[in-house]
Amino acid sequence: MFISEQLLYTINQTLKQSQRLSGPLSVAGVIHGGSINRCFRLKSGKESFFLKVNSQRDYPEMFMKEAMALKLLDSTHSILVPQVISYGAAGDEQFLLLQWINTGANTSRAQERLGEGLAALHHHSASGFGLDYTNYMGSLIQSNRPHAEWVDFFVEERLKPQVKIAADKWLIDQDTINKFNLLFCRMKEFLPEVKPALVHGDLWSGNYMIGEGETPVLIDPAIAYANRECDIAMSKLFGGFDEIFYESYNHHFPLEKNWNERTDLWNLYPLLIHLNLFGRSYLGAIKAALKRYL
Structure with a gap:
């Protein structure tokens, strides 16, 4: 699995505009994303991000709707969800960029x-x-x-x-x-x-x-x-x-x-x-x- 140069450039510009870019943006790993999404860990300086990618033709507005849902859940202050950094599209690819969550113990x-x-x-x-x-x-x-x-x-x-x-x-x-x-x-x-x-x-x-x-x-x-x-x-x-x-x-x-x-x-x-x-x-x-x- 790979990220297109066009998509990586779009995400880089998004992070730069939101002042979240603290160093060169790179792909730090591929994450299992289920049956329809390609998922990656991105890094910029010491900060990591979680990226989901799929086809906006096949699943129109999917990530916009997911971002809206995460923001509504977050607004309840009931239980944590990943912070939405950005969502958008580049060519036929749509993306959702989220806060990276380090895994802890399921106690x-x-x-x-x-x-x-x-x-x-x-x-x-x-x-x-x-x-x-x-x-x-x-x-x-x-x-x-x-x-x-x-x-x-x-x-x-x-x-x-x-x-x-x-x-x-x-x-x-x-x-x-x-x-x-x-x-x-x-x-x-x-x-x-x-x-x-x-x-x-x-x-x-x-x-x-x-x-x-x-x-x-x-x-x-x-x-x-x-x-x-x-x-x-x-x-x-x-x-x-x-x-x-x-x-x-x-x-x-x-x-x-x-x-x-x-x-x-x-x-x-x-x-x-x-x-x-x-x-x-x-x-x-x-x-x-x-x-x-x-």
């Missing part, structure tokens, strides 16, 4: 602070569910069209679009589509009334870091004002969170009664995302979750 204290910080984040609410702009979940567009009711938002902006994508790609059979349609009609049976909460939206173990001093840091958000149980549910989907995380969260912001009985319901959304991105190996988990509620 019990770090997990406790992660639960406390997430609870503080979820206390931030809004007048309705959604957001005033679309963003991304992975590499897929995520609609955040506002709704007054959580059920309407979850069905119309989360499940239905992904079921349609799966159907169009022949990843899902008609019987499963029929079960989703039945679930949509019965959804209100399973839900208590909830207030909108600002959620990370893609909270699996790869989307938080532990920095120096046992400090948790959230990365790669897919934010919206949603049901806070969605973050908790997704944290259980792929593991990577200690029991003390849940104890700490519940101490600072107790979850609704029987929240754990709704975990599979909320995880239908990330499972559909994974089905549409990575294929039919996730269909069995989707069918099992549907069976639990129908």
Whole structure:
């Protein structure tokens, strides 16, 4: 993987204009960036930066939306996120330049602070569910069209679009589509009334870091004002969170009664995302979750 001269020049000029350039800009390393991003560590003098690069043709405005999300999360003063240095484009490449986070130990204290910080984040609410702009979940567009009711938002902006994508790609059979349609009609049976909460939206173990001093840091958000149980549910989907995380969260912001009985319901959304991105190996988990509620 490499950085084009045009992109490196653009970043160099951006850092110079913001007076963050303390020496020649160089590529200090290549970082694993998942399935769509190329990621690098850049250095200027003694300061390091984290750079994400991908195609602005394939994922228009992705990094602008991520920068907006990180700035909103930062404004809550609830839990740390990387500082946004800059974002922009050079040719067909778009980039997001972030503060470099040195990795610390993922201790019990770090997990406790992660639960406390997430609870503080979820206390931030809004007048309705959604957001005033679309963003991304992975590499897929995520609609955040506002709704007054959580059920309407979850069905119309989360499940239905992904079921349609799966159907169009022949990843899902008609019987499963029929079960989703039945679930949509019965959804209100399973839900208590909830207030909108600002959620990370893609909270699996790869989307938080532990920095120096046992400090948790959230990365790669897919934010919206949603049901806070969605973050908790997704944290259980792929593991990577200690029991003390849940104890700490519940101490600072107790979850609704029987929240754990709704975990599979909320995880239908990330499972559909994974089905549409990575294929039919996730269909069995989707069918099992549907069976639990129908």
